[in-house]
Amino acid sequence: MVPRIVKRTPTKCIRDCRRIGSRGHCRPRRSPIKGCVPSSASSVLASINKSLRRIFKFFSKLARITTSNSSLCKKGFKIPSKLSDENEEATAAAPRRLASTCKVLAFEDVSALPSLDSPSKKTIFLDLDETLIHSKSDPPPEKFDFIVRPTINGERLNFYVLKRPGVDKFLQAISERFEVVIFTAGLKEYASLILDRLDPTGAMVSHRLYRDSCREMEGKFVKDLSGMGRDLKRVVIVDDNPNAYGFQPENALPIAPFIDDLKDVELGKLIKFFEECEEFDGMREAVRLYSLLEGEDHRKLLL
Structure with a gap:
């Protein structure tokens, strides 16, 4: 008697494994059949897990x-x-x-700023690009004050820097009464060369923070002041980019971006603000009042 040959159909799980096998692994189901996942795929999944x-x-x-x-x-x-x-x-x-x-971005490796010599001293965090200066790579623009040549990713680049009107006077004025910290989202290789030109003796800027001190959220660099070892009630950040001070908007003094307007007076206005804000114990209250006055001035211009 000839034995009967029965053609068996592979189980659904085995078919799935064969079909997906060309991709290099098999996706196990919620209740996978033991032995369904190939050993090579198991090792990959274990590594991923x-x-x-x-x-x-x-x-x-x-x-x-x-x-x-x-x-x-x-x-x-x-x-x-x-x-x-x-x-x-x-x-x-x-x-x-x-x-x-x-x-x-390497935030765990960034220590808080050193302790203040005077606990009563207030701190100003300043942005760099479009706040204190504007820079442009080749070709050179018509107007610029100096050139920096950083090496980034092995390539030497030219950046033509235009200083915002009044920046030298501004830094000198605020450094006499405040701790000044430059906090930029720019790379250290680039920004440090510009700061060396703005403050060649290091007498005006107490500390420098670069991109590696920022947090990156949805492609935006955010400057978190909470880990800097400073009382946030006695801190202000000046930046042209609202995304930068997203964690502490109540500490922010927005400033219009600077490109090439040589009649710009924004830094002169800030000098007056910092001269008057010493009457306030907390910087947040001074910032709130300044924002109200700025809004009122804008409304008058529109009328």
């Missing part, structure tokens, strides 16, 4: 970041939905959400 655990462990150490949603929206800063504190449960999960929305 191990990497993910390491990434999660790293980001779980990050501190929570809280901010004012309404203020940021007014400044044009897009709030990542996963960072909003709409309820207590969302707040408790902040470190986990941060892992998927915020990339830290």
Whole structure:
């Protein structure tokens, strides 16, 4: 008697593995059949899982970041939905959400600023590009004050720098009574050369912070002042980019971007502000009053 030959159809899981096998791995289902995933794919998945655990462990150490949603929206800063504190449960999960929305650029390696000689001294964080200067690469523009030639990624570049009107007087005036910290999103190789020209003796600028001290969120560099070792009530940041001060908008003095207007008077206005703000114990109150006065002046111009 001839034995009966029965043609068996591979199970669905095996067919899936064969079909996906050309891609290098098989995606296990929620209830995978044991032995369905090829050994090579298992090792790949195990490696991926191990990497993910390491990434999660790293980001779980990050501190929570809280901010004012309404203020940021007014400044044009897009709030990542996963960072909003709409309820207590969302707040408790902040470190986990941060892992998927915020990339830290060597921030754990950045120490807080050294202690102030005088605890009563206030601190000014100043942006560089479009706040104190404007720079342009080749071809050279019609107007510029000096050239810096940084080497970036092995390539030597030319940057033609135009100083904002009054920048020398501004730095001299505020450095006499305040701690001045340049906080730029520019690369150190580039920005340090410009600061060497603005403050050749180092007498006006107390500290310099570069891109590696920023946080990157959705492709934007954000300057978080909370880890600098300074009382935020006695701190102000001057920047032309609202995204930069997204974590502390109540400490920010917005300034119009500078390109090449040699009649610009923004820094002169700031000198007057910093002369008068010493009457306030907290910088936030002074900033709030200045913003109200600036808004009133703009309304008068429109009338």
